[in-house]
Amino acid sequence: MVTLKDVAKEAGVTATTASRALRGMDMVTPKTTQKVLAAAEKLGYRMNISAQSLRTGKSGTVTFLTAGIDGAYFSSLAMRFAAELNKQGMHMLIESSQYLVDEHGNEKDMSYLFSDGIIGINAKHASKALASHPSVLLEDYTIDSPYDQVNAPSQAGTRAAIRHLYEKGCRRIGLVGHDIPPESNPGASQQVRMLAAKHECQELGLEFDEHSLISVPWSRAGGVEAGHRWADERLGFDGLFCPSDGLALGVLRGLADRGVNVPKDVAVIGFDGITDGEYSVPTLSTIAVDFTSMTQAAVSLLTHRINHPEEERYPQTVTVGYRLIERESTRR
Amino acid sequence: MVTLKDVAKEAGVTATTASRALRGMDMVTPKTTQKVLAAAEKLGYRMNISAQSLRTGKSGTVTFLTAGIDGAYFSSLAMRFAAELNKQGMHMLIESSQYLVDEHGNEKDMSYLFSDGIIGINAKHASKALASHPSVLLEDYTIDSPYDQVNAPSQAGTRAAIRHLYEKGCRRIGLVGHDIPPESNPGASQQVRMLAAKHECQELGLEFDEHSLISVPWSRAGGVEAGHRWADERLGFDGLFCPSDGLALGVLRGLADRGVNVPKDVAVIGFDGITDGEYSVPTLSTIAVDFTSMTQAAVSLLTHRINHPEEERYPQTVTVGYRLIERESTRR
Structure with a gap:
C-alpha cells in the first residue's frame, strides 16, 4: 500500500x-x-482520512455568528460564550455575518465553516449556514423558528423597568428608540421591548400615545439625539425608558450637553446590564439580563443537538431571568 | 474509476x-x-481533492487572534480588520487565544486553524500557531521579533499628551497605570507609554519620581480606584495621563464619586481614541490612533507574506500616526 x-x-x-x-x-x-x-x-x-473530525464526525469547534461584535454588549457576550464552551471542552470561533453575502446578494460559500454548531445573534445573511448546522439563536423571537432560541427577558424586564420609573414618581414616561430598527442591530428584541413598555404604561393608567416615542436610531449617537430633543423640544417626560444600555448612555450624554440633571429633572433606565453603566456619570439603572443562564442554556441546547443529531426534537425556547439594578440615574 | x-x-x-x-x-x-x-x-x-483551498493553496481566510475581545478597543479593532479584509476579498475569523493552552500549559492542537495568515494582538499562548502561519503582530514591540509589527504611536502620542497637559497649565502630572501589567492586557504598549511619559515630563522640567505613578490595574475598575486615591490621598496632581481610554474613563468616574471637577481641579487625558470617550461626562481628551492606517498596513504586510511565501524579507515594523483630540476633560 x-x-x-x-x-x-x-x-x-x-x-x-x-x-x-x-x-x-x-x-x-x-x-x-x-x-x-x-x-x-x-x-x-x-x-x-484519520483526522479526529472524521473519526468522530466532530471538530470540537462552535461558531459564534453575529452581524458585528462592536461595542460592549456583543463583545462581552462572545467572551462569555467562549468561556462556557471552553468549560465544555469545545472551542469557539467568532464569525461576522455581515460579509457573508456577495455583491449580488448571494450567500457566499461557507464550506470552511466546519464547526459542529452555530450560536447566532442577529445573524442576518446566514440562512444557509444556519440551516446546515445545529444552530441556536439568541434574541430571535421568530414565531415557528426551526431553531432553538434563547432570549433575554424582554417583556418581563421591560415591564419591571417601567414599574420602577412609576414607583420613582414618574407619570409621563417616554420611550427612546425606533420603530424600524437599522439592519445592524437587534431589531427583534427592540420591538418586543417597545410593545411591552406600551402595555405596562397603559396598565399603570399612564398617558401613552404616538408622542410617547422619541424616535432615534438604536445607537449611542441616537441616544444623544434623544437627550437633545428632550431639552430642545421641551418634551416633558419625567422618566425615560431606553431599550438598551447603549441608547441610555447616549441619552445621559445628550442630557448633559443641555445641563439637564438626571435623575432630578428626568429619570433614565436602560436594559442589558453591560458594565459600562457602572462607570457612566451618573451611573445607569438597568435591567441586567442573566447572561450566565443565557450562555449556559444556549450551550446546553446546542450540545444536545450536536450529540443527538438523529433526535427529532421540536425547537425549544428558553427565556432567562433579570435583575433590576438601581443606580444614580433613577435614585431619587 | x-x-x-x-x-x-x-x-x-x-x-x-x-x-x-x-x-x-x-x-x-x-x-x-x-x-x-x-x-x-x-x-x-x-x-x-478539488476544493479551492487545495487548488490555490489558500483558504481566503485570515484569523484575528487576540486574548479577548472584551471592550470597545478590541472589538472595534476586530471589526475594522473584518471590513478591510473583506475589501481585499478575504474573510476574517476571530480566535480568542486565552483558551489555546490546556491544563498542563501545552498549546492545544490548532490544525483546524487553516487560515492563510494571522493578525495577532496580545496573542499569548499562540506561539505555535503564529510560527506556522504568515503572521503580523499589533502592539508587540518585541525587539528582534520574527514577525511583521504594526504599532500605535505610543512614544510620539504619549509625548504629545504630556505636552498638551503642560500647555493647559499642568505642572504636577501624574501617570495612571501599573508597572507589571495583568496577563490579559496590552502590557507592551503600556510600558512604552509609561516610559515616554516619564521622559517627556523630565524634558519639560517637571518633577517626576516614583510618587508620580498611581499604580492600579489596567482596567476601568483600576481607573476608578485611581480617581478615588487622587481625592482620598490628596495626591495633588493637576493633570493625569492615562495610557488607555478605558483607564481614563474609569478615572473620570472615580473622580465623580468624590465630587471632583474635571478639568478645573484636575485635567485628564487618555490614549486610543475609542468612541466611548465622545459619550462620557465629561467627554474625554485623547490621543486618537490612526486605526485606518493601522488596519491597512497590517493587512498589506500580511497579504504580501501570504502571496510571496518564498520571499525572505526581514520583519517590518510600521508605526502609524495619531491625532490629539481635545475634549472637555482638558478644555480649560
Whole structure:
C-alpha cells in the first residue's frame, strides 16, 4: 500500500508538509501543494482520512455568528460564550455575518465553516449556514423558528423597568428608540421591548400615545439625539425608558450637553446590564439580563443537538431571568 | 474509476452527504460518516481533492487572534480588520487565544486553524500557531521579533499628551497605570507609554519620581480606584495621563464619586481614541490612533507574506500616526 511517506519522498518534501498539502492546511505554497498532489496521483495514494473530525464526525469547534461584535454588549457576550464552551471542552470561533453575502446578494460559500454548531445573534445573511448546522439563536423571537432560541427577558424586564420609573414618581414616561430598527442591530428584541413598555404604561393608567416615542436610531449617537430633543423640544417626560444600555448612555450624554440633571429633572433606565453603566456619570439603572443562564442554556441546547443529531426534537425556547439594578440615574 | 456517486450509492446516502462525510464537514452524523468511509474503503475510492483551498493553496481566510475581545478597543479593532479584509476579498475569523493552552500549559492542537495568515494582538499562548502561519503582530514591540509589527504611536502620542497637559497649565502630572501589567492586557504598549511619559515630563522640567505613578490595574475598575486615591490621598496632581481610554474613563468616574471637577481641579487625558470617550461626562481628551492606517498596513504586510511565501524579507515594523483630540476633560 502506498503511504504518505512514499508521497512525500516522491514530491521531495517532508511527510508533515505532504500531509498538510493533502489536507489543504497551514502554510504550504501553491507550488508545493501541486507537487504533492501530482505525486499522490502518480502513486495512486489514497488519503488516510484519520483526522479526529472524521473519526468522530466532530471538530470540537462552535461558531459564534453575529452581524458585528462592536461595542460592549456583543463583545462581552462572545467572551462569555467562549468561556462556557471552553468549560465544555469545545472551542469557539467568532464569525461576522455581515460579509457573508456577495455583491449580488448571494450567500457566499461557507464550506470552511466546519464547526459542529452555530450560536447566532442577529445573524442576518446566514440562512444557509444556519440551516446546515445545529444552530441556536439568541434574541430571535421568530414565531415557528426551526431553531432553538434563547432570549433575554424582554417583556418581563421591560415591564419591571417601567414599574420602577412609576414607583420613582414618574407619570409621563417616554420611550427612546425606533420603530424600524437599522439592519445592524437587534431589531427583534427592540420591538418586543417597545410593545411591552406600551402595555405596562397603559396598565399603570399612564398617558401613552404616538408622542410617547422619541424616535432615534438604536445607537449611542441616537441616544444623544434623544437627550437633545428632550431639552430642545421641551418634551416633558419625567422618566425615560431606553431599550438598551447603549441608547441610555447616549441619552445621559445628550442630557448633559443641555445641563439637564438626571435623575432630578428626568429619570433614565436602560436594559442589558453591560458594565459600562457602572462607570457612566451618573451611573445607569438597568435591567441586567442573566447572561450566565443565557450562555449556559444556549450551550446546553446546542450540545444536545450536536450529540443527538438523529433526535427529532421540536425547537425549544428558553427565556432567562433579570435583575433590576438601581443606580444614580433613577435614585431619587 | 470509482466516483463519489459510487461511494454514495454503496453507503446509501446522497453524493452531497458522502462528500461532506469525506471532507469532515458540516453536519454528518458519526454513523453516516463511518458508513461512507467504509464504502470508500471497500470500493477503493480516491478523494478528488478539488476544493479551492487545495487548488490555490489558500483558504481566503485570515484569523484575528487576540486574548479577548472584551471592550470597545478590541472589538472595534476586530471589526475594522473584518471590513478591510473583506475589501481585499478575504474573510476574517476571530480566535480568542486565552483558551489555546490546556491544563498542563501545552498549546492545544490548532490544525483546524487553516487560515492563510494571522493578525495577532496580545496573542499569548499562540506561539505555535503564529510560527506556522504568515503572521503580523499589533502592539508587540518585541525587539528582534520574527514577525511583521504594526504599532500605535505610543512614544510620539504619549509625548504629545504630556505636552498638551503642560500647555493647559499642568505642572504636577501624574501617570495612571501599573508597572507589571495583568496577563490579559496590552502590557507592551503600556510600558512604552509609561516610559515616554516619564521622559517627556523630565524634558519639560517637571518633577517626576516614583510618587508620580498611581499604580492600579489596567482596567476601568483600576481607573476608578485611581480617581478615588487622587481625592482620598490628596495626591495633588493637576493633570493625569492615562495610557488607555478605558483607564481614563474609569478615572473620570472615580473622580465623580468624590465630587471632583474635571478639568478645573484636575485635567485628564487618555490614549486610543475609542468612541466611548465622545459619550462620557465629561467627554474625554485623547490621543486618537490612526486605526485606518493601522488596519491597512497590517493587512498589506500580511497579504504580501501570504502571496510571496518564498520571499525572505526581514520583519517590518510600521508605526502609524495619531491625532490629539481635545475634549472637555482638558478644555480649560
